[in-house]
Amino acid sequence: MKKLINDPADVVAQALRGMALAHPELRVDLENRIVVRGDAPVAGKVGIVSGGGAGHEPLHGGFVGPGMLDAACAGEVFTSPVPDQMMAATQAVDGGAGVLHVVKNYTGDVMNFEMAAELVAAESGTEVVAVVTDDDVAVEDSTYTAGRRGVGVTVLLEKIAGAAAEQGRPLAEVADLARKVNAQGRSMGMALTSCTVPAAGTPTFELPEGEMEIGVGIHGEPGRRRVPVAPAREIAAMLVEPVLADRDYTGRQVLAFVNGLGGTPLIELYLMYAEVAAILERSGVTVARSLVGSYMTSLDMAGCSLTLLEVDDELVRLWDAPVRTPGLRWGV
């Protein structure tokens, strides 16, 4: 394992320390491992809290700031944070208008956020609503299973809900918007290489030279199938087609998001985006907005994911609204 780390068991806290030093505008609670917006709580504003296992940077801590998240909780690498952290974050951002929990659909994340909400309810009057993201079409869905994983749409949801909260909208409205974003978003990912969890020290899965994994999860969960490495043009098709098959975006306006998984440089992501855009055009899908970069990584995994989000004028306005975070910044 080759990584810029010290003790493999102590990566998260040390990275958080660096983030705190690099972003004095944020409040980083190294004890609770939560990143909080510098001016939190913002009186009268709905607070937005997210969190999850570390290893997906800049998600979530890098999206804390005006126009996006009020706080983010970091768990161990790929392990959900605990209720105590979520409680501390919720209390830190409670401006009196309630708090939205943005939760990626993984059993651990969902249950820990649930317990946190129960504990908050027991201890304070803070109103908490949780919205769960589950946009990964690689996992076939069913009410009997844990359902789909929350992936790329989480980034878009945090931005859009954050903009709505910044406008002073009430919790119910912000939550409805968040649910709408999740409902209108779909994602599909692929890996050229496995990630290596520091504590494990070896790649999570074996992916020989010449092979790639289609439908991989952001924790290195195996995907739908393993196929020979193909040109970007064909890879783009392997990502776009299942997304369009799951939800018909034909004739719709979308936000197209090509996300890097950590080990893939920007030059390749732009090239992939060109291929994705070409397929979307042929399929009669109109790209209203785009995002290309590594925003939700899987440690050092090489590969990318595609997320499509159907947008209307309101969602576009909220997407364009000012945001000032380490990971996303514009219009401010």
Added chain:
Amino acid sequence: MKKLINDPADVVAQALRGMALAHPELRVDLENRIVVRGDAPVAGKVGIVSGGGAGHEPLHGGFVGPGMLDAACAGEVFTSPVPDQMMAATQAVDGGAGVLHVVKNYTGDVMNFEMAAELVAAESGTEVVAVVTDDDVAVEDSTYTAGRRGVGVTVLLEKIAGAAAEQGRPLAEVADLARKVNAQGRSMGMALTSCTVPAAGTPTFELPEGEMEIGVGIHGEPGRRRVPVAPAREIAAMLVEPVLADRDYTGRQVLAFVNGLGGTPLIELYLMYAEVAAILERSGVTVARSLVGSYMTSLDMAGCSLTLLEVDDELVRLWDAPVRTPGLRWGV
């Protein structure tokens, strides 16, 4: 070789197409392979043009926009662009106040920009001044050699000179500022893995598991020495010490820039930054500003570089000034 590409011989043009689609606010001339600020030329403003071999994204094209570059020329991967591109870029951004060429100190880049300047002089009245960056302390310097390589300081110079130009300062002043930034900046890089040039198809150099290269160049040029992989704390020392040995920043205010080389995820860069900051504090160097992320990559190379830039109030003000580019964005 595992990459998200099609024809290895046609990576640059296809990535530029994706960039053009993802950034409609920019004008991308696919013919000349130049990225131009949407509103160029800005009348009365000094134009700033940079460029170099591709493979370092977001540098340079990702730094085109208000407050930074007016245009960037992309060569083949790791190969300098040609004078025709630089001429076209120079003419496209000439707002009547002259044009600054920002050139990284590589023989090819320097000579092609020189020829471009001569051709511009021969064909038009446009005043062109070139500033060459050579901040890499890994290369021992001498007036008899090609000198040091231009690396991380180039990003900081483009931001600061861009801000000065945006303020309407004259070419001579902008050029002096640029030279000052280069003179006050030093960098040192290290690689955990080699990059792989698409056209070559195999790693540029062999770096066995358990070894790393200290002082590597952004094109995979061999560095000062090869040593066993060490904890981030020791790696940080191997980067900071030669920089401080080359220029004494003790008691000075600096901008500290920890840059990812393409294959290293943000979580590791933040961790590295924490280690760098700790050493700087112990060394009596005050960090006034910081930048942590992958801004000047070497394709898919895993590793990082450190750049220190001594700043005064003016440089800090120019650094903080609004910038709106795909790669750097704030205050706008």
Added chain:
Amino acid sequence: MADLVDTAALTAWLREFARSVAAQKDALTALDAAIGDADHGANLDRGMTAVVAALDAAPPASPAALLKQVGMTLVSKVGGASGPLYGTLFLRMAGPAGDGLDAAGFAAALRAGLEGVVARGKAELGDKTMVDALSPACDALDAALGGGAALPEALQAAVAAGREGRDATVPLVARKGRASYLGERSAGHQDPGATSTVLLLEAAEAALTT
């Protein structure tokens, strides 16, 4: 009476569970590597180490206080899926515990814990989770005690039923937890949580019957 499960007995149970989790840590993680994310052993070991540290630091006064402390410690130290699940199990056991449990009371408390796990995780029998070991164990415990057995034999029966349930998870296709993302590919592997649950039952048999 030998069958009274008091604070000391519960403490012994949890110390024994902590010991065997530490011993089985890598085995549990290996099982999780096959169909999950290779951290179940590390997660539980982190949690139980903290539980033992808390017991050493401040020995709780009553069974209820002890079980609550154990549950809260697991909830706040483990994370992932097993943190809330095992945490809830002990928190729910605390309810009936009061300041002492007879055999029937212990069985009732364990069933309350099972119900908590099911309420929290929504898993049904056959979903390839810890419930597949815990649920039959509770049934066997009740049956044995109902049939007049003393706690030792009853716990023996519970362990046997738990092991059966654990083994039965091997062919199953997971419908809950990370393993469910694998769909059919999850069949042929033993569930890590069901495996650690058997360790919990075995610890009870070892600690509560002497």
Added chain:
Amino acid sequence: MADLVDTAALTAWLREFARSVAAQKDALTALDAAIGDADHGANLDRGMTAVVAALDAAPPASPAALLKQVGMTLVSKVGGASGPLYGTLFLRMAGPAGDGLDAAGFAAALRAGLEGVVARGKAELGDKTMVDALSPACDALDAALGGGAALPEALQAAVAAGREGRDATVPLVARKGRASYLGERSAGHQDPGATSTVLLLEAAEAALTT
């Protein structure tokens, strides 16, 4: 007179150079891989392919026009270090060329080219660059012609001197170009540019002496 280097002769020279660069492409790139960035063969081949295409498309009217076209094509198609260097070489040759060169005129033009390369790249003899082949070749050419030799023998002497200079680059430590970043580690390798320059001289010998 056999010694007049006209448009046709120059065209033959450049076509022959293009042919041998294509043939030696991989060898040149291999040399550049050792101490540079493994693209010298690809760079020159890309450039000379464009040069030949331009000659085919629009055969220039005069030696001066031809050399200017060749230089401009290399400058705009090659990039890197060798683009400006070889481009400048031909652009500077164009000056003295006018509409025909006798032997002395050709030697003077080649020296003008050398001076252009030196002015552009600031390399001195012994810096481990193409200058180490081109400079002794120019000297030998002048000396031979001065001694009354005809162009064919003079070019033979130039090639011999160029080869000697090329071989002499092996032990040198590079002081210019990418190879200079290697410092001591650049010694023991033959310079790619000096190698391609010998191909240019050999092409002249082959094309201009028949």
